Amino acid sequence: MAGPQHPGEGCSYRNTNCLERPLRRLFEGLGSGVAACPWPFVLVPLLLSGGLGSGFLFLQQRQANDIEGQFTPTGGPAKAERDFVRQHFPTNDSERFSVQQLPTDGAYAALIAVAADGSSVLAATERHDVKKLDKAMRDRGYEQVCARSDGVCVSPNPLLPMLDDADAAALEELTFPGSGPFFLGTALGGVRTSPSGRVLSARALKLVYYLREDGPDAAKSRRWLEDFLQDAPSELAAMNFTSIQVTYFTSLSRQLEFEGNTKSVIPLISITYFLTITFSVVSCLRLSCIRNNVWLACFGVISAGLAVLSSFGLLLFCGVPFVITVANAPFLILGVGVDDMFIMIASWEQSLRKKDKSDVKSLLAETYSEAALSVTITTLTDILAFFIGTWTAFPSVRSFCLYTGTAFVFCYIYTMTFFGAIIVLNHKREQGNRHWLTCMPVGVGKDQAEKSCLYNACCVGNCSGQSSQPESGHPMRVFFTKYYGPFLTNKWIKPLVVLLYGAYLGGSIYGCTQIREGIDLRNLANDDSYIIPYYDDNDKYFSAYGPRVMVVVTESVDYWNETVRLGIENCTQDLEGISYIDKNFSQSWLRAYTEYAKQQSLNINDKDIFISNLPKLFQYVQTFEWDINKTRDKIEASRFFIQTVNVTSATDEKNLVNQLRETAEKCSIPLIVYHPAFIYYDQYLVIVQNTIQNVIVAAGAMLVVSLLLIPNPLCCLWVTFAIASVIVGVAGFMAFWNVNLDSISMINLVICIGFSVDFSAHVSYAFVVSRESSANNRAIDALSLLGYPVLQGAVSTILGVVVLAAAKTYIFRTFFKIMFLVILFGALHGLVFIPVFLTFFGNCGRSPHNTRSKTEVPRYRDNEDCP
Numbered sequence: 001m002a003g004p005q006h007p008g009e010g011c012s013y014r015n016t017n018c019l020e021r022p023l024r025r026l027f028e029g030l031g032s033g034v035a036a037c038p039w040p041f042v043l044v045p046l047l048l049s050g051g052l053g054s055g056f057l058f059l060q061q062r063q064a065n066d067i068e069g070q071f072t073p074t075g076g077p078a079k080a081e082r083d084f085v086r087q088h089f090p091t092n093d094s095e096r097f098s099v100q101q102l103p104t105d106g107a108y109a110a111l112i113a114v115a116a117d118g119s120s121v122l123a124a125t126e127r128h129d130v131k132k133l134d135k136a137m138r139d140r141g142y143e144q145v146c147a148r149s150d151g152v153c154v155s156p157n158p159l160l161p162m163l164d165d166a167d168a169a170a171l172e173e174l175t176f177p178g179s180g181p182f183f184l185g186t187a188l189g190g191v192r193t194s195p196s197g198r199v200l201s202a203r204a205l206k207l208v209y210y211l212r213e214d215g216p217d218a219a220k221s222r223r224w225l226e227d228f229l230q231d232a233p234s235e236l237a238a239m240n241f242t243s244i245q246v247t248y249f250t251s252l253s254r255q256l257e258f259e260g261n262t263k264s265v266i267p268l269i270s271i272t273y274f275l276t277i278t279f280s281v282v283s284c285l286r287l288s289c290i291r292n293n294v295w296l297a298c299f300g301v302i303s304a305g306l307a308v309l310s311s312f313g314l315l316l317f318c319g320v321p322f323v324i325t326v327a328n329a330p331f332l333i334l335g336v337g338v339d340d341m342f343i344m345i346a347s348w349e350q351s352l353r354k355k356d357k358s359d360v361k362s363l364l365a366e367t368y369s370e371a372a373l374s375v376t377i378t379t380l381t382d383i384l385a386f387f388i389g390t391w392t393a394f395p396s397v398r399s400f401c402l403y404t405g406t407a408f409v410f411c412y413i414y415t416m417t418f419f420g421a422i423i424v425l426n427h428k429r430e431q432g433n434r435h436w437l438t439c440m441p442v443g444v445g446k447d448q449a450e451k452s453c454l455y456n457a458c459c460v461g462n463c464s465g466q467s468s469q470p471e472s473g474h475p476m477r478v479f480f481t482k483y484y485g486p487f488l489t490n491k492w493i494k495p496l497v498v499l500l501y502g503a504y505l506g507g508s509i510y511g512c513t514q515i516r517e518g519i520d521l522r523n524l525a526n527d528d529s530y531i532i533p534y535y536d537d538n539d540k541y542f543s544a545y546g547p548r549v550m551v552v553v554t555e556s557v558d559y560w561n562e563t564v565r566l567g568i569e570n571c572t573q574d575l576e577g578i579s580y581i582d583k584n585f586s587q588s589w590l591r592a593y594t595e596y597a598k599q600q601s602l603n604i605n606d607k608d609i610f611i612s613n614l615p616k617l618f619q620y621v622q623t624f625e626w627d628i629n630k631t632r633d634k635i636e637a638s639r640f641f642i643q644t645v646n647v648t649s650a651t652d653e654k655n656l657v658n659q660l661r662e663t664a665e666k667c668s669i670p671l672i673v674y675h676p677a678f679i680y681y682d683q684y685l686v687i688v689q690n691t692i693q694n695v696i697v698a699a700g701a702m703l704v705v706s707l708l709l710i711p712n713p714l715c716c717l718w719v720t721f722a723i724a725s726v727i728v729g730v731a732g733f734m735a736f737w738n739v740n741l742d743s744i745s746m747i748n749l750v751i752c753i754g755f756s757v758d759f760s761a762h763v764s765y766a767f768v769v770s771r772e773s774s775a776n777n778r779a780i781d782a783l784s785l786l787g788y789p790v791l792q793g794a795v796s797t798i799l800g801v802v803v804l805a806a807a808k809t810y811i812f813r814t815f816f817k818i819m820f821l822v823i824l825f826g827a828l829h830g831l832v833f834i835p836v837f838l839t840f841f842g843n844c845g846r847s848p849h850n851t852r853s854k855t856e857v858p859r860y861r862d863n864e865d866c867p
Contacts, residue, residue: 101550
C-alpha cells in the first residue's frame with residue numbers, strides 16, 4: 001500500500017527503500033566485521049596494492065601517446081580514404097616525389113623566415129640571410145636523405161634560385177599567388193601586391209626540406225630530424241641573424257613535444273599530495289591530544305593513493321594502453337577519496353555522540369549504515385559515468401575512463417575496508433587514553449596542575465590539566481545549523497536564490513551556443529615549446545591557402561565515354577563552387593588531356609585511342625602519370641587536386657570537410673575527397689554526437705541508481721535535475737574560459753556527469769531521511785549534518801587539481817578548468833540551489849509521524865510496500 005499522506009499536502013507517492021534497507025543491513029554487518037577484526041582489513045589492502053603495484057614495471061611499454069591513434073576517432077572515414085590512396089597511388093620518395101600526392105604529411109623539417117622590423121624578406125639583406133639558412137641546412141647532410149624527383153633533391157622553396165643577386169631581377173616579375181609554373185600561396189606569406197597582382201613585398205618565406213621515407217631511408221631521415229632538433233637552437237643562435245627571425249618545426253615535433261608533457265606534470269603530483277594531506281590534517285585537527293584525528297586524515301589520503309597504485313598496476317598488467325590523459329587521474333582520485341573520508345569521519349563522530357563508546361562494533365555498524373550508502377550512491381554514479389565514457393570513438397578518452405573508473409572501484413573498496421579499520425584502531429587508541437602522536441598513555445594527576453598551560457594543552461588537551469572531555473559540536477557544524485541554514489531558508493532569501501539560479505542558467509545556455517569544437521594541435525605541446533612560435537607565424541602569414549585536396553575517382557569508369565567525362569567535369573565544378581575552394585588552382589589530368597586531344601584532333605571517345613595516347617600527355621606533365629592507376633586496358637582509379645582557401649578556424653575546417661564530402665556523395669561518379677589533415681578534421685563528425693550520447697546514457701543510468709538507492713522518487717528527480725543543470729553550466733562556462741569541445745574536454749564532461757551527482761545526492765539523501773516536521777527544518781538538518789563534509793569534499797577535490805592550473809600544458813590546464821567548474825557548480829547546487837528547491841516540494845509524501853529530535857540519527861522509516 002502507499003505510504004500515508006500528510007493532511008493538507010497536495011501529492012503523495014511511494015517511497016522506494018526496498019533496496020536501501022537490505023543494503024543498510026549489509027553495511028552494518030560489514031562495519032561490525034571490520035570492527036571485530038581490523039588488522040586483516042589493514043594488511044590485505046597494503047599487500048594487494050604492493051602486488052598489483054608491480055604492474056608499473058610495464059609502464060614504459062604500455063605508453064601509447066601516438067597523437068593520431070589516441071586523439072582522432074577510431075574508424076574515421078579519412079583513415080579509410082588514406083588506405084585507398086596508399087593502395088592505388090603508391091609513392092616513391094627516391095625518384096618521383098610530389099608533395100601534393102603524399103597520402104601522409106611526410107617526413108620534413110620546416111623553417112619560416114620572417115623579415116624583422118616590418119621589412120620584406122625579398123630585400124637584399126634578408127635574401128642573403130635566407131640563403132645562409134638554406135646552406136646551413138644542406139651542410140647537415142640534407143642531400144643524403146632528401147626526397148628526390150628526376151634525380152635531384154626537391155627544392156624547399158621554388159623561389160630559392162631567385163634569391164641570388166644575379167637572379168634577383170626575376171623577383172620583380174613575380175605574381176601572387178601563382179607565378180608561371182609556381183604556386184606561391186604556401187611559399188610566401190604576408191604578401192603585398194600591386195593591382196595587377198605583382199609582388200611588391202613579402203614578410204615571410206617558408207622553407208620545407210622533405211626527406212625520404214621509403215624502406216631503410218626512413219630510419220636515416222628520422223635520425224637526421226632528431227639531430228636537427230637537438231642542434232637547431234644553438235645553431236640558429238650562432239648564426240645571429242639581424243634581418244630575419246626564424247622559427248622551425250619538423251614532422252616529429254608534435255609527437256615528441258606531446259610525449260614530453262607527462263614529465264612536466266610528475267612534480268605536481270607530490271605537491272598535490274602535500275596540499276591534500278595538509279588540508280585534511282587541518283580539517284581533522286582537534287584541541288584534544290587524544291581525540292585528534294590527524295591519523296585518520298593521513299590514512300584517508302594514503303587510502304586514495306593505494307587505490308591509484310592498485311588500479312593502475314592491474315590495468316598495466318592487463319595491457320591497457322597508458323595515455324598521457326591518464327596522468328590526470330591521480331589528482332581526481334585523491335580528491336574523491338578524501339571526500340569519502342570526510343563523509344565517513346562525519347558519520348563516525350555523529351555515532352560517537354549517540355552510542356556507548358566502548359561498543360566499537362555497534363559504533364562502526366552505525367557509521368557504515370549511515371555513511372556507506374551515501375558513499376555508495378556517489379561512487380556508483382561516478383563509476384557508471386566513467387565506464388559509460390568508454391563507449392567513445394576516441395581511444396584517449398577510453399583509456400582515461402577505464403583507468404579512472406577502475407581506480408574509483410578500488411577507492412571505494414579501500415574506504416569501506418582499509419579506512420574503516422583505521423577508524424577502529426584510532427578509536428582504540430582514544431579509548432586507551434593515548435597521545436595521538438606518541439601513542440603513550442596520557443596520565444592526569446595532581447602534578448599536572450603544576451605544569452605549564454602549553455604542556456597541558458599539548459599532552460592533556462586543555463590548560464587546566466584535567467582529562468580531555470568530548471568536544472562540543474564542530475564549529476562549522478554549528479555555523480551550518482545556527483546561521484547558514486536559517487539564512488538560506490529565509491522567505492526573503494529564497495526568491496533571491498531562484499533569481500541567482502535563473503541568471504546562472506541563462507548565462508550557461510548562452511555559453512553553450514558559443515562552444516567551439518575541435519582540438520588545436522598546438523595545444524598538445526608545452527607552452528614554452530619551440531613549435532608554438534612556428535604555429536603563430538604559420539597562422540599569421542600562411543593561413544590564406546589551406547590543404548590541397550585530392551579528389552579521387554574510386555572505381556573503374558569509362559573515361560573515353562563523353563557522358564562520363566562530362567559527369568566528372570560537373571562534379572569537379574560542383575566541388576570548385578564551394579566557398580572554400582579557389583578554382584583557379586585546380587589540377588586535373590582529365591581536363592589537360594581533353595584540351596590536348598582538341599589541340600591534336602584526337603578522338604578520345606575511342607577507348608584504344610584514349611589509352612594509347614596517355615603516355616604523350618605524361619611527356620608534357622610527368623606528375624599526371626602518378627595520378628592514374630592504370631592496367632593495360634583500363635583505369636582502376638584516378639585523382640585530381642583542388643586548392644582550399646581561408647581555412648583559418650575549427651569552424652572552417654568542419655565546414656570544409658562536411659561540404660566536400662556532401663558534394664562528393666551527390667556526384668554521379670564514385671568520388672572521395674582526401675587530405676592528410678582530414679584525419680584530424682574527422683573529430684568534428686563525432687565529438688558532439690559522442691558527448692551527447694554519453695551525457696544522455698549516463699544521466700539515465702544516474703536516475704536509475706538514484707531511484708534504487710534514494711528512497712524518494714521526487715528527490716531522485718532533483719538529483720537528475722542537478723546532473724543536467726551542472727552539465728549545462730560547465731559546458732556554457734567552459735566556452736567563456738576559452739576551452740574547446742574536443743576529446744580532452746570531453747573527458748572532463750564525462751567526469752562532470754558523475755560529480756554533478758555527488759554533492760546534490762549527499763544533501764538530498766540527508767533531506768529525505770530527516771524527520772524534522774517542516775521542509776525548512778529538514779533542509780537545515782541536512783545542511784547541519786552534511787554541509788561541512790560537502791564543503792570539505794569540494795575544497796579537497798579542488799586542492800587535488802589546483803596545481804594543474806600552473807601546468808604549462810593545455811591538457812592539464814583544461815582538466816583543472818573544467819574540474820574547477822564541476823566542483824564549483826556541484827557545490828553550489830548541493831549547498832545553495834537544491835536545499836532551497838527541496839523546501840518548495842519537500843512536503844510531498846511526508847507522513848505526520850515523520851519527525852524526530854535533533855539528536856536522533858537520521859533513518860528511513862519502514863515502508864509498507866516492501867516485505
